[in-house]
Amino acid sequence: MTYALRDSTIMLRRNLKHMLRYPSMTLLLVAIPMIFLLLFVFVFGGTLGAGLGGASGGRDAYVNYVTPGILLMAISGAVQGTAVAVAMDMTQGIIARFRTMAISRGSxxxxxxxxSVIQAMLCVAATLGLALLIGFRSSANPLQWLGAVGMLVLLSFALTWLTVALGMVTKTVEGASNLPMPLILLPFLGSGFVPTDSMPAGLRWFADYQPFTPVMETIRGLLHGTPVGSNLVLGLGWCVVLSLGGYLWARRLFNRNVVR
Structure with missing residues (x-):
């Protein structure tokens, strides 16, 4: 266990050094959700916000509503880079070199x-900082803030394991960059930008039962001090299912392709 922890720390340092030496990917991942936040708040926020709260709605109401959806978009974009990084390792020979070294395979x-979780949290922090600058306000207490951050970390962990598996199942780096892209669309097809009760029946059914909606509703409730109801249990359940499924899938692919 000590050796595995040491080797995992070394591999983490390797990935963090890649982020520092090639910052363009991180900057792109940070910039995309921030651009979407500005676009939806300042271009569509007046109209969409009026639909949320009538005369009391507007842009101020909409920035409070849309921020959780943008935060999940930030996480979805960040973990997409993980699939690319894993595919590069699998196709460019570095894994073959690791196999000749006395290191923990799982590291x-x-x-x-x-x-990837660290990178995703950087994207979340930058996006949340911008949201605060343009008018986002939270009535959450410190415990509720901690719960919201914990939910974001859990979702990042779950989606990262899924994208690790997607990075290994593809044969090329290009394929790895495209395969996780539907994750970025899930906030749009949920309650990220508009309430699901405004959608047609079929789309509403999908929006209500897809993984991102209970997570967004939980974060929204925690940040605004409103009841989260069953969304907390559903959100945690989806995180556990995605984490376990992604981990088992990634481990099977790694053992099949690497450990011989």
């Missing part, structure tokens, strides 16, 4: 996962 994937 390679652990380094990618922890590094």
């Amino acid at each position: 390679v994937l652990t380094g990618h996962v922890v590094g």
